[in-house]
Amino acid sequence: MSVLSLSGLSVGAGGRTLLAGLDISLEPGVGVGLIGPSGLGKTTLLRVVAGLADPLAGQILLRGLPAGAGGWPAFRRQVVLLAQKPSLLPGDVASNLARPFEYASSLGSFPEERARAGLRRLGLNEDCWQQSAESLSVGEQQRLCLLRALLVEPAVLLLDEPSSALDPESAETVTEMIDQERVERGLSLLLVSHDGTFRARLCQREIELSGFSPEKEA
DSSP: OOSEEEEEEEEEETTEEEEEEEEEEEOTTOEEEEEOOTTSSHHHHHHHHTTSSOOSEEEEEETTEETTTTOHHHHHHHEEEEOSSOOOOSSBHHHHHHGGGGSTTOOSOOOHHHHHHHHHHTTOOGGGGGSBGGGSOHHHHHHHHHHHHHHTOOSEEEEESTTTTOOHHHHHHHHHHHHHHHHHHOOEEEEEOSOHHHHHHHOSEEEEGGGGOHHHHO
């Protein structure tokens, strides 16, 4: 059974339809790369799938149930968007990592030891634990946001250019961590990245979105 399904999905912005008639079925442990030129609507699509914007038409199903059927907080714990621009809260690294576990939709307590181990694995010095998250470099912030997303153990991870601010060594570490979650825990991925090597490492198939653009058809 698919963990996530998009059926006849259409998305848009500013009164304009960007993508129409999308049908995507995402199985557990499968990565799907979304490709197409800039401005096509890839980021908008990820935001709609994450429940952060409304679709123009169509349906999003999580394990066969409409998105938000069990409440949007619970849905967003299962389907997590990792945006290209890091989204951090005021406060230190520790509080940013712990914040998702303070919400009512959380299913457990903050796994501090796993968080510290994740920092080390991602090349972030554990001394940054009490450092202001906003004082980190953009690349470090991207890795921090990835760790925060993985700690809640979502079913689906939506990634928007996750390696855009990373050097090759950090990108390799990030790839390994995501792929381990995919293989060992069955994490499903929807990935937008202009880095073909990054996509090839994480995705079992790719979807060219240009064919779903109404302007392309015109």
